[in-house]
Amino acid sequence: xxxxEDARTGVADTGVASTEVAASTPMGYGSMRRKEDxxxxxxxGHYLDDIVIPGMLxxxxxxxxxxxxxxxxxxxxxxxxxxxxxxxxxxxxxAGLGLAWMPTLSHDVQAVLATDKVRFQGQEVAFVVxxxxxxxxxxxxxxxVEYEPLDPVIDAKHALDPExxxxxxxxxxxxxxxxxxxxxxxxxxxxxxxxxxxxxxECDMLYPRSHPAPMETCGSIASMDKxxxxxxxxxxxxxxxxxxxxxxxxxxxxxHKIQIIAPDIGGGFGNKVGIYPGYVCAVVGSIVTGKPxxxxxxxxxxxxxxxxxxxxxxxxxxxATKDGKLLxxxxxxxxxxxxxxxxxxPSKMPAGLFHVFSGxxxxxxxxxxxxxxxxxxxxxxxxxxxxxxxxxxVYLIERLVDVLARDQGWDPAExxxxxxxxxxxxxxTTALGWEYDSGDYPATFQKALDIAGYDELRAEQxxxxxxxxxxxxxxxxxxxAVGAGPRKTxxxxxxxxxxxxxLRIHPTGKAVLRLSCMTQGQGHETTFAQIVAEExxxxxxxxxxxxxDTDQTPFGLGTYGSRSTPVSGAAAAMVARKVRERARxxxxxxxxxxxxxxxxxxGGFHVKGDPSAARTMTEIAMAAxxxxxxxxxxxxxxxxxxxxxxxxxxxxxxxxxxxxDVDGGTGQVKVRRFVAVDDCGVRINPMIVEGxxxxxxxxxxxxxxxxxxxxxxxxxxxxxxxMDYLLPTSMECPSWELGETVTPSPHHxxxxxxxGESATVGSPPAVVNAVLDAIGVRHADMPLTPAHVxxxxxxxxxxxxxxxx
Amino acid sequence: xxxTVTVNGIxxxxxxxxxxxxxxxxxxxxxxxxTHWGCDTSNCGACVIWLxxxxxxxxxxxxxxxxGRAVRTVEGLETAAGLDPIQQxxxxxxxxxxxFCTPGxxxxxxxxxxxxxxxxxxxxxxxISGQICRCTGYENIVRSVKAAAAVESGAMQSSAAQQxxxx
Numbered sequence: 001x002x003x004x005e006d007a008r009t010g011v012a013d014t015g016v017a018s019t020e021v022a023a024s025t026p027m028g029y030g031s032m033r034r035k036e037d038x039x040x041x042x043x044x045g046h047y048l049d050d051i052v053i054p055g056m057l058x059x060x061x062x063x064x065x066x067x068x069x070x071x072x073x074x075x076x077x078x079x080x081x082x083x084x085x086x087x088x089x090x091x092x093x094x095a096g097l098g099l100a101w102m103p104t105l106s107h108d109v110q111a112v113l114a115t116d117k118v119r120f121q122g123q124e125v126a127f128v129v130x131x132x133x134x135x136x137x138x139x140x141x142x143x144x145v146e147y148e149p150l151d152p153v154i155d156a157k158h159a160l161d162p163e164x165x166x167x168x169x170x171x172x173x174x175x176x177x178x179x180x181x182x183x184x185x186x187x188x189x190x191x192x193x194x195x196x197x198x199x200x201x202e203c204d205m206l207y208p209r210s211h212p213a214p215m216e217t218c219g220s221i222a223s224m225d226k227x228x229x230x231x232x233x234x235x236x237x238x239x240x241x242x243x244x245x246x247x248x249x250x251x252x253x254x255x256h257k258i259q260i261i262a263p264d265i266g267g268g269f270g271n272k273v274g275i276y277p278g279y280v281c282a283v284v285g286s287i288v289t290g291k292p293x294x295x296x297x298x299x300x301x302x303x304x305x306x307x308x309x310x311x312x313x314x315x316x317x318x319x320a321t322k323d324g325k326l327l328x329x330x331x332x333x334x335x336x337x338x339x340x341x342x343x344x345x346p347s348k349m350p351a352g353l354f355h356v357f358s359g360x361x362x363x364x365x366x367x368x369x370x371x372x373x374x375x376x377x378x379x380x381x382x383x384x385x386x387x388x389x390x391x392x393x394v395y396l397i398e399r400l401v402d403v404l405a406r407d408q409g410w411d412p413a414e415x416x417x418x419x420x421x422x423x424x425x426x427x428x429t430t431a432l433g434w435e436y437d438s439g440d441y442p443a444t445f446q447k448a449l450d451i452a453g454y455d456e457l458r459a460e461q462x463x464x465x466x467x468x469x470x471x472x473x474x475x476x477x478x479x480x481a482v483g484a485g486p487r488k489t490x491x492x493x494x495x496x497x498x499x500x501x502x503l504r505i506h507p508t509g510k511a512v513l514r515l516s517c518m519t520q521g522q523g524h525e526t527t528f529a530q531i532v533a534e535e536x537x538x539x540x541x542x543x544x545x546x547x548x549d550t551d552q553t554p555f556g557l558g559t560y561g562s563r564s565t566p567v568s569g570a571a572a573a574m575v576a577r578k579v580r581e582r583a584r585x586x587x588x589x590x591x592x593x594x595x596x597x598x599x600x601x602x603g604g605f606h607v608k609g610d611p612s613a614a615r616t617m618t619e620i621a622m623a624a625x626x627x628x629x630x631x632x633x634x635x636x637x638x639x640x641x642x643x644x645x646x647x648x649x650x651x652x653x654x655x656x657x658x659x660x661d662v663d664g665g666t667g668q669v670k671v672r673r674f675v676a677v678d679d680c681g682v683r684i685n686p687m688i689v690e691g692x693x694x695x696x697x698x699x700x701x702x703x704x705x706x707x708x709x710x711x712x713x714x715x716x717x718x719x720x721x722x723m724d725y726l727l728p729t730s731m732e733c734p735s736w737e738l739g740e741t742v743t744p745s746p747h748h749x750x751x752x753x754x755x756g757e758s759a760t761v762g763s764p765p766a767v768v769n770a771v772l773d774a775i776g777v778r779h780a781d782m783p784l785t786p787a788h789v790x791x792x793x794x795x796x797x798x799x800x801x802x803x804x805x
Numbered sequence: 806x807x808x809t810v811t812v813n814g815i816x817x818x819x820x821x822x823x824x825x826x827x828x829x830x831x832x833x834x835x836x837x838x839x840t841h842w843g844c845d846t847s848n849c850g851a852c853v854i855w856l857x858x859x860x861x862x863x864x865x866x867x868x869x870x871x872x873g874r875a876v877r878t879v880e881g882l883e884t885a886a887g888l889d890p891i892q893q894x895x896x897x898x899x900x901x902x903x904x905f906c907t908p909g910x911x912x913x914x915x916x917x918x919x920x921x922x923x924x925x926x927x928x929x930x931x932x933i934s935g936q937i938c939r940c941t942g943y944e945n946i947v948r949s950v951k952a953a954a955a956v957e958s959g960a961m962q963s964s965a966a967q968q969x970x971x972x
Contacts, residue, residue, distance in 0.1 A: 021897055037896040040904030041888070043839020043879035047905065050838035133829075134822065215843050215851055215905040215939055266841070266905030267939050299844040521903025521940050691899045694942030722848035722937070730930040730943040 019687040025541050027602065028534030031687035034526045035540070036264075036519075045264045048219045048236050053292040056221065057086055059285055060136035061278055062126040062143050063301065064118035067154070067376040067715020068165065069147035071114055071125070078142035079128060084135035087288045088143070089127040089281060091115035101170075102250045102280060105273075105492055106350070108341035109170075110379055112277040118147070119167055119339035120378045121717050122304030127281040129293055152376035152715035153177060155802060156313060156336035159373035167339055167374045177374040179337055184355035185330075185367035185432050193328035193365040197319035201404040206781045207392045208801050209311040209336065209377070209709040210702075211303050211719070212384040213727060214520070216266025218306055219296035222282040226290060232259045235279060238268045238518055239558025242492060244550045246275050249493075251283060262548035268520030269760075270383030273344040273560050274307050300720045307344065307380030308709060311336040311801070312354075312392045318400040324410055326419045328365040328431070329358055331396055335372040335381070342379030344560070345388045346490040346497065352388030353481050355432045359397035360441050360479045360653060361419040366431040376715045385699060385760035387482050387561050394478040398765035399779070402475075406778060412475050412769070413445075413454055420445060420477065427746075434481060436651045437745050437753075439679060444741045445477055448655035448677040451739050457659060470662040472774025478762035480652045482754035483566025484557075487645050492557060498645040499563075500554030501571035503532065503579050505638040507625040509618030510542040513575075516556020517568040518548045522756060523688045524564065528572050530684050531750065535576035536583075536617055537603025554641065562652075562754030565684070566745075571644035573749040578640035585634050586624045587615045650745045650753035654678040656700075658766040662774040667790030669705055669771050671732065676763070677739035680755035681748065690738055693759045697736050700763020702728040704771070708783045708800050808872035812837065813881030821868050828852045830868035831878060839879040839908045843937075850936025853909035854878050860916045862935075879908035882915065890953040890960075891915050900949030902940030909936055914950045922961075923954055 021033050039045050076088040091113035094100040101109045114125050126143050130136035151165045158164060159177040168174050194200060220235035231253055237243045240260040248255040265272060278295045285293035297306070313334040319327040335351065337343065345352040351370040358366040382388055405412040420441035421428055428436045457473050464471045487496025502514040513532055517524065524547060529540035546552050556568060580600065587605040588595040591613055598605040606614035615623070624630075624638040659673040674697055683689045706726040709719040719725035744751025764782065771784045772792075780792035781800050788798050809818045812835060819834050831837045831854065842864055843851030852864040855877035882889040891911050894900065901907040910933060917924055917932040924932070929950045930943065938946060 019899070021899075033896050034899070036904070037901060040901055040907050041892040041895050041911070042883055043837075043908045045839075045904045047838075047841070049842070050832075052836075134824070213939065215849060215903065215937065216841070217843075265903065267903040269939065299846070299849075521905075523902065687899050691902060691941060691945055694944045695902065695940045696942075698939075698942035721846050722844045723846050727937050727939070729934045729937060730947070731934045733943050735926065735947070736942060736944050 019690045021687060025539055027537060027539060029530055029684050031685055032526065032540065034523045034688070035529065036523065036525045047216055047264050047266050048221070048234060049296050051221060051234055051263060053221060053223060056292040056294055057129050057131060057289055058133040058136050059127060059129045059282060059293050059295045060140050061124050061281065061301065062140045063305065064114065064121060064123040064125055066118055066147055066149055067121045068117070068119060068150040068152035068167065070117050070150060072146040072148055074126060075144040076126065079139040082130070082135065082139045082142060084131040085128060085139045086131070087129040087285060089113065089284055089288065094284065097284065099251065099280060099284060102275065104340055104342040104379065105344045106341045106347065110340035110342055112280045116170060120376050121715050122301065122378060124277040124305070127285060129285040129289055154376060154711050154713060154715050156334055156373055156375055159375050167376060179341055179372035179374055180350050181369070181371050182350045183367065183369045186365060187367045190328050190330045190365040190367035194317065194319045194330065197327050198322035199408060200317055200319045201400065201407045202315065202317040203400060203403045203779050204315050205396065205399055205779060206801060207310040207312045207314065207395055208782055210309050210384055210707045211709055211725060212269035212271035212307065212309060213303065213725065214267030214269055214271050217297045217299060217302040218272060218276060219294065220279045220282050221292055221294040222286040223292035224283070224286040230257045230259065231283065232261065233283065234261045234263055236265055236272045237262045238272045238520055238560050240518055240548055240550050241516055241555045242495060242558050243275060245495060246493065250280060260550045262518045265518070265520040269385045270309065270560055271307055272520065273383065273558070274342060274380070276306055299722060303725055304717050304720050305378050307383035308338065308378055309380065309382070309384035309386055310392060311381065314396050316396050316400045318404050320404060324415055324418050326361050326363050328363055329397060329400060330367045331357060333368060333370040335370055336375050336377065337372050337381050338375055338377040338379040340379035341372070343381040345382045346484055347492055348489070352382050354389040354393050356390055356434055356479065356481045357393035357396050358430050358432055359394065360421060360477045362421055362425065363431055377711065385696060385757040387480055387757045387761055390480055391761045391764070394476070394761050395765045398476045398478070399768065402769045403778060413449060416475060416477055417442060417445060435648060436479065437648060437747060438743045439651065439653050440741060440743050441477065441653060444653060444677050444679050445655040447739050447741060448657050448675050451677065451737055452657040452673070452675040454657070470664050470774040472660045472662065472770040472772070474658040474766045474768065474770025474773055476656045476762050476766035476769065478654055480562065480758050480761055481649045482562035482652065482757065483646050483650045484561050484563050485646050486648065495557060497557045498643050499556030499568045499571045500641065500643045501568065501575040502554050502641045503575045503639060505579060505621045507622050509538065509621040511538055512544045512546060513572060514546045514553045515568050515572065516554050517559040517564045519559065522564060522692065523685065527684050527688060528569065531569055531572045532576045535573055536580060538617055562756040565752050566650045566748060566754045567644055567646050569752055570646065570749045571642055574644055575640050575642040578642060579638060582638055582640060583617060583620045585631060586620050586638070589628055589630055590615050590620065590623050647747050650681065650748055652678065652680040652753040652755055652758050654758055654762050656762050656766040658770040660770040660774055662771060662789060664793065667786035667793065669784060669789060671701055671734050671767065673737060674734050675737045676759060677741065678755060678758055679741040679743050680758060681742065681744045681753035682751040683742070684752060689755050692756050693738060694736050696757060696759025697763050698728050698733050699760040700767050701732050703764045704767035704782050704784060705732065706783050706785065710801055806869060808869055810871045810874065810876055812876045813878060823867065823869050825868045826864055827866040827868045827871050828863040831863060837878050837880050841905055841908060843905070848937065850909045850913065851906050853912045853936065855912060855916065860913050879911060882911060889915060890956045891918065894949040894953035894956065898945050898949040898952050900941065900945045906936060906938045910938065910946055917950065918954055918957065922958060924950065
């Protein structure tokens, strides 16, 4: 391992592209100020709850206080008598409309409003529509619900016990809480590898239930126009087109009579992919009252009832030779899916993309067996910037590698370096069947080691240990898999995961790009304008990006799983190239030469060998709309559409190193340094990429040290407010030290890979590995709160998901 | 009951329910939707405004408590002279992504710089520690505040130099 003196003092040239904004707008890629910021810094963003529609009513949801109970009766008469209440809707009302249950995105059904039983604390029971938000809340207190409490199933490990109460007795013939069994990899080959391996390490680990908790909660405003029959839904959705199709399927409304409009979104992180009962109730409320109905959940409702994340109980094993060559990995997973299987992921993959868990290493065999169970907890499971459960996969393999290193007395950095995939091995097909597109993992890892000053850190650690001080160094190397489809293998509810794009150049040479994906803060208005700018030589300032409104944009699956740049970004580049070829024909007509004789130079065409015979895009755009005679078969105007069906996922990677100090007396962890070297291929706007990484790194601090949604034996949610569900603040986060390597994706039109979730996926194991390295404990589950660290040091780690000792 | 609140220098008189939260008064009654609501429990700080010159979380202040007092919101940062340096710095240094926490963050940071024109990184982190951002990992917010401080310190020096010339 090498280090550089400068790197440790933080003044090294880490090779990072400049994240300082340029003085003038770049004609393509480069750091530039975000176009959307102009409104956000003035408080002029337009978020869901900012929207007021004339005549709009407000609503609130009555929720179950119990985790599992039979509903004996609901009396809404007092609420209905409230002078400001316009409607009270119960499960019975919805049942009359055939809407009491709705399909989930994972081949299950979910109660919109409970009719028979409540199955988790916070489940939706009744919906009140009133003149204002305070009155709607008041009326909730006037509804009387009589429950017969039932024993809840809280511990997933007991969900399949013969005596466990059956949660989903609504499903005909169901006699237990078993949801699915699913496996990937070659079981026999993996077993054979393990049988002959020199060394094997195993570890039980939990990736606890957490929540994306965007700053803006979920909400919608449904407005049904009785005259036209058109339903307009302003809503916090990361996937407007998928939502429209689901509304059509749920409500039986014709799709062309549904308009979904996603306004500015205050963070999503996966929380705003699914369809929630509140959205459906708002639609029914609007139909019943004839007025627009706004529904906005409060923070507690957000945490208790909308998409949770993770909740994977994993038993992992890793096999190696005695000299440290990794051979194989196998894992058994118990997946807690809550009361309804509401995961939002490619429909054919019940564990999402978890089966990339062989990670970044050259391994001969791997196998996983996943069992999903129902419990009396809220539905969800795939959310929180997880790239469809790659968070769990990376945590598993990066913890196992550390456990193996500890068991054998190996240095965890050397063990990783010895086994990382080398650049000449790409494209590399893993034992689990994924074809990784590109990477130079040792170079990426070495860069992180250099920036961190790994050897010096170990020396410092030895000195501190001699003084009785607890310092830890944690490493994680991750491979992400982002940009779902291709449509052949990945779909959601039968909708293939491909994205459309439409580009129109106006006569004056300005452009409008229409996208199917939807930003929640990622800066699409800027980045996508830069993609088109790079292809056509039109300034990003002159390119308007339209997204979020299904009446104004082409079909596509939306923004989650870091798929915007890999899929919609590719669509933007491809549609720009189509426009460029149309422009070539127009330029040829203008210059009276053959189109083949023209050469493209960013911003226009010129005749080969004669740069003076040239036409700019602005001139070409005007000519395309003018009286210029175009060749037969060539339409006028300058526009194009395309659908991009990705041939493969893109595979970004990264090397993360975390340094912590632990107070042995209190268990308090201080993250002193965090080095993150990301390789996400070509960076369109390095400033935005770096910002995305920063946010994900904070997620890692949160998950490793603070965030958990635990439950007591009665099923009470113990993380139902920001006082209980702890998110990292500026005080827990260090000043991030970033680096980069750039290995373009060979199959992506501009060589870019997704990056939005890389740091969230990659950082938790680095933090956990660092803390456990500091305290000398083989394993303890997240979150490593001071109490838990202290307990782990005493050899008595906690079951963090149950909040019991 | 009737209250009169001066918001961004403009006096507003309204009849409100005594239980109405200041954040809802600003957003719903005055249509100043730049101030956001995020958590109910004073943990997130999306709702930070100034009450008589000091930052306050408007989700835990009743509108009636602001009667006769002065409120400043994000909409009051920009003046005829242009953007406040803190606004410009948030854009220049990518101190925001989804923008939801941004108004509250900027109000706190503006107050910090008024009190401490040259804050250290630790002082900046401490000032915003009662507020949550889910996007930025706080790094670029810290950089934004430092950048605004540098701009203002430069402006003060040049203004002092100018005064020196005229004197």
